[in-house]
Amino acid sequence: LSAGDTSVLAGLYGPAEAKISKELPDRAALEVLLRPKVGLPGVMERSREQLLRQTCEAVVLGVLHPRTAITLVLQVLSDAGSLLSCCLNAACMALLDAGLPLAALFCGVTCALQPDGTILLDPTARQEQEARAILTFAIASSERKVLMANTKGSCSVEEMQQCLAAAQRAADAVFQFYRDSVRRRYSKC
Secondary structure, three states, X not given: OEEOOEEEEEEEEEEEEOOHHHOOOOOXXXXXXXXXXXXXXXXXXXXXXXXXXXXXXXXXXXXXXXXEEEEEEEEEEEOOOOHHHHHHHHHHHHHHHXXXXXXXXXXXXXXXXXXXXXXXXOOOHHHHHHOOEEEEEEEEOOOOOEXXXXXXXOOOHHHHHHHHHHHHHHHHHHHHHHHHHHHHHHHOO
16 A cells, blocks of 8 residues: 555455464454564564554454454555554555455544644655654544554644544545545456
């Protein structure tokens, strides 16, 4: 999936037989692996993996596949800003494409709060560096509920609410992109 000049390749494996050590008796065990463009995964990738896994677990109906393993691998191809939201969108599209049962879809939206209080959606890497705060939200398709919020920098509660409202409005465009993508893919069959 590409968002601006940021692109992430997603691969989903499973539900498959789980190793005994990772097997969960009541649901599927979900693992998310985030691979940087170059080098080995570090602390930042591990932190993002956890946010991505928690978001996916909130919508995947894993109880329908107990004692199995689902592995989602995200490979960063280029990072020009808004990487976490691009990863979230790639993860959702991979889950959707694999036909896994989901309670809802979700999308990621990143907001950069500029020093003057202006909110920028889908900021570039440079805009992120200049921002006072960067907020990324995972928003569910059902009632635009927030599944995950990640903040870097400082902002007031009011500014956070303004960013969330902007992200929820922007989510409509992402969900429309999902619909169009699925329609295009399956109209070719």
